[in-house]
Amino acid sequence: MAKSDTPLLDELEGGKWPSFVKDMKQAAEKNPMAKDLMNQLELSYKEKIGHWKHGGIVGVKGYGAGVIGRYSDRPDLFPNVQAFHTMRVNHPTGWFYKTDALRNLCDVWDKHGSGLTNLHGSTGDAILLGTTTDHLQSCFDDLSGAGFDLGGSGSALRTPSACVGPGRCEWACIDSLDVCYNITMSFQDKIHRPMFPYKFKIKVSACPNDCVASIARSDFSVIGTWKGKISIDQKEVAAYAASGLDIQKEVCDLCPTKCMTWNGDELKIYDADCNRCMHCINLMTKALRQGKEKGATILIGGKAPIVEGALLSWVIVPFMKLEPPYEELKDLILRIQDWWDEYGKSRERLGELIKRLGMRVFLRAVGLPAVPQMVKAPRTNPYVFFWPEEIQKEVK
Amino acid sequence: MATDIGPPDYKTMLPPVIQRNYGKWRYHEILKPGVLLHVAESGEALYTVRAGSPRLLSTDHIREICDIAEKYCEGYLRFTSRNNIEFLLDNKESIEPLLAELDGRNYPVGGTGHSISNIVHTQGWVHCHTPATDASGPVKALMDEIYDYFVTMKLPAHIRIALACCLNMCGAVHCSDIAILGIHRTVPKPDNSRVPNLCEIPSTVASCPTGAIRGDMKNKTVTVNEDKCMYCGNCYTVCPAMPIADPDNDGISIWVGGKVSNARSAPTFSKLAIPFLPNNPPRWPEVVDAVKNIIEVYASHARKHERVGEWIERVGWERFFNLTGIPFTDKHIDDFTMATETFRSSTLFKWG
Numbered sequence: 001m002a003k004s005d006t007p008l009l010d011e012l013e014g015g016k017w018p019s020f021v022k023d024m025k026q027a028a029e030k031n032p033m034a035k036d037l038m039n040q041l042e043l044s045y046k047e048k049i050g051h052w053k054h055g056g057i058v059g060v061k062g063y064g065a066g067v068i069g070r071y072s073d074r075p076d077l078f079p080n081v082q083a084f085h086t087m088r089v090n091h092p093t094g095w096f097y098k099t100d101a102l103r104n105l106c107d108v109w110d111k112h113g114s115g116l117t118n119l120h121g122s123t124g125d126a127i128l129l130g131t132t133t134d135h136l137q138s139c140f141d142d143l144s145g146a147g148f149d150l151g152g153s154g155s156a157l158r159t160p161s162a163c164v165g166p167g168r169c170e171w172a173c174i175d176s177l178d179v180c181y182n183i184t185m186s187f188q189d190k191i192h193r194p195m196f197p198y199k200f201k202i203k204v205s206a207c208p209n210d211c212v213a214s215i216a217r218s219d220f221s222v223i224g225t226w227k228g229k230i231s232i233d234q235k236e237v238a239a240y241a242a243s244g245l246d247i248q249k250e251v252c253d254l255c256p257t258k259c260m261t262w263n264g265d266e267l268k269i270y271d272a273d274c275n276r277c278m279h280c281i282n283l284m285t286k287a288l289r290q291g292k293e294k295g296a297t298i299l300i301g302g303k304a305p306i307v308e309g310a311l312l313s314w315v316i317v318p319f320m321k322l323e324p325p326y327e328e329l330k331d332l333i334l335r336i337q338d339w340w341d342e343y344g345k346s347r348e349r350l351g352e353l354i355k356r357l358g359m360r361v362f363l364r365a366v367g368l369p370a371v372p373q374m375v376k377a378p379r380t381n382p383y384v385f386f387w388p389e390e391i392q393k394e395v396k
Numbered sequence: 397m398a399t400d401i402g403p404p405d406y407k408t409m410l411p412p413v414i415q416r417n418y419g420k421w422r423y424h425e426i427l428k429p430g431v432l433l434h435v436a437e438s439g440e441a442l443y444t445v446r447a448g449s450p451r452l453l454s455t456d457h458i459r460e461i462c463d464i465a466e467k468y469c470e471g472y473l474r475f476t477s478r479n480n481i482e483f484l485l486d487n488k489e490s491i492e493p494l495l496a497e498l499d500g501r502n503y504p505v506g507g508t509g510h511s512i513s514n515i516v517h518t519q520g521w522v523h524c525h526t527p528a529t530d531a532s533g534p535v536k537a538l539m540d541e542i543y544d545y546f547v548t549m550k551l552p553a554h555i556r557i558a559l560a561c562c563l564n565m566c567g568a569v570h571c572s573d574i575a576i577l578g579i580h581r582t583v584p585k586p587d588n589s590r591v592p593n594l595c596e597i598p599s600t601v602a603s604c605p606t607g608a609i610r611g612d613m614k615n616k617t618v619t620v621n622e623d624k625c626m627y628c629g630n631c632y633t634v635c636p637a638m639p640i641a642d643p644d645n646d647g648i649s650i651w652v653g654g655k656v657s658n659a660r661s662a663p664t665f666s667k668l669a670i671p672f673l674p675n676n677p678p679r680w681p682e683v684v685d686a687v688k689n690i691i692e693v694y695a696s697h698a699r700k701h702e703r704v705g706e707w708i709e710r711v712g713w714e715r716f717f718n719l720t721g722i723p724f725t726d727k728h729i730d731d732f733t734m735a736t737e738t739f740r741s742s743t744l745f746k747w748g
Binding site for chain 2: 048100106117144181185188211312
């Protein structure tokens with residue numbers, strides 16, 4: 001048997017979990033780019049270092065986003081990945097596919113690229129891994145012909161994403177799929193033509209379980225919530241108890257606000273104390289239903305560590321009704337982006353700008369009232385700013 | 397050719413049973429690991445079979461997934477935010493044959509309930525220019541070892557694991573039960589012959605979170621203060637002429653106790669458990685062993701429904717280090733901007 005070119009990667013073919021090396025080898029059989037990608041990766045495994053250079057500016061006509069330029073630093077060894085650019089393809093909201101759409105995507109990519117993909121990348125896009133500069137425009141044209149478009153990259157609005165929401169989930173307080181799709185279609189220009197100080201991410205989760213991690217991973221987080229009483233079906237509660245769920249221990253004792261009581265017979269909820277964490281509903285979905293008035297909490301500022309440290313999004317609108325065409329929501333997004341665009345420094349995310357200038361300044365600029373839901377606690381230091389009009393100017 | 401057409405309308409991708417019951421779901425059950433039943437108010441049922449994937453997929457592999465979806469679910473499927481494949485069926489009779497086919501083709505079925513779902517991860521050496529480690533490799537090596545937790549639901553609560561190959565965290569791992577994070581440990585080296593042509597000095601200086609970079613206007617380059625640099629690599633993102641990768645010193649750190657959901661406790665960041673483990677391709681044994689140890693200690697000590705971070709908060713970090721045998725070092729004590737908030741300003745601690 002011939003000696004393998006990739007002895008280190010070969011060791012990752014075995015084992016029970018599906019192997020990405022098998023996928024690379026499958027693509028390498030018919031595509032020289034995929035083969036050189038695999039051989040370059042083997043070199044990285046040997047040398048413990050990456051072999052990609054910074055991307056140059058490459059793209060398709062009329063767009064400034066959607067293509068990530070990538071070049072090998074060893075084109076002498078791997079000429080077929082000398083240029084190996086990524087195309088980010090905006091996924092159908094909720095990552096729902098019919099197979100004919102997926103097959104079209106595969107055909108386009110076999111024609112123009114390496115035959116390797118990520119389903120999906122971190123922003124949610126379908127990632128087409130690796131093509132040459134001269135294929136970018138024709139690949140984009142064929143993608144358009146198949147009904148697909150590119151997603152965001154660089155200092156643009158990144159491809160918005162949403163949880164499965166009303167597509168499958170009984171806990172959806174908002175139509176996360178429709179909100180996300182509507183925002184995506186309304187803001188195509190902001191996705192394709194980077195014009196901001198830095199990236200801007202929007203993610204939509206339909207309940208506080210936050211299945212798309214909007215609070216951690218987006219500058220603008222939309223999280224479904226409700227007002228009003230959780231309705232209780234006592235018969236179903238009893239059925240859960242009979243099936244072995246320890247309602248006192250597993251439900252009431254773990255309720256963060258201790259707003260529930262269970263006497264072995266009847267479950268009571270003091271809704272005014274409830275902070276809508278979802279724990280009891282997660283455990284007894286047949287018995288408990290969220291309050292009838294549905295809407296969303298809007299939070300902003302979430303991001304990963306670079307530059308000033310990681311932030312979790314914080315509340316700016318405790319409750320907003322979300323019904324098509326979502327004008328109030330989109331108007332708020334535009335006001336926030338305008339302010340950030342005006343005052344943000346290069347590569348300063350929205351959350352960092354607010355940290356630098358203060359919530360007080362932000363709230364006044366975008367026209368939102370300060371409410372106690374915005375903070376865990378009021379400030380403890382006495383370094384308080386006042387507005388000029390709050391000060392008596394002439395001392396009598 | 398028209399541009400800005402946006403993604404295909406998701407409504408055209410929904411199976412008929414979802415179109416009929418959109419927004420009118422009543423409840424769901426996990427029938428067994430990897431198999432979900434959702435029942436609508438109409439009484440109609442939707443079955444979901446969830447299978448793991450390596451995320452990095454060849455077009456032929458995608459076509460195979462399409463073949464399976466066409467055979468058992470009229471071509472309707474979706475992907476989850478953790479890169480799992482979900483086959484969507486309205487016919488209960490198709491579940492067992494689908495499971496048998498998936499089993500025959502070695503697709504793991506699971507990732508539901510109190511399990512470890514697929515690991516969210518970044519590109520690593522496969523396609524990124526700033527990585528401190530690979531992504532697909534450590535994920536594959538780890539999932540092989542913890543496979544059993546994917547196909548069962550025997551943990552106290554679910555564990556979300558994520559891997560990012562550098563501090564840019566395009567995988568945003570910072571709120572995971574267990575985060576695996578590639579780190580550099582040596583300062584970037586400005587290449588004075590290339591900096592003047594490739595880099596903008598003011599933006600390179602501004603890119604440093606600790607003010608370690610100074611402009612050298614005379615030579616049109618920058619200098620790095622080694623005492624202030626904590627190797628985040630942000631300057632390299634801005635200025636390609638100051639490479640930071642170092643095969644002998646790059647590696648992996650492990651973080652624990654983060655969560656995103658609001659259930660019970662507030663969303664929270666992961667905290668440092670292990671500052672450094674070496675890059676040892678192809679199977680990263682030190683990383684795999686360390687993560688497995690944390691999972692096993694958690695599994696044997698946490699109460700039902702307690703996430704990793706909730707368990708640690710209850711027993712205390714001093715006990716976490718004691719139980720896991722992970723050494724506590726000066727690196728665990730924060731020294732960035734908000735450090736003092738994490739210092740213990742009380743006498744309320746345990747002996748371990």
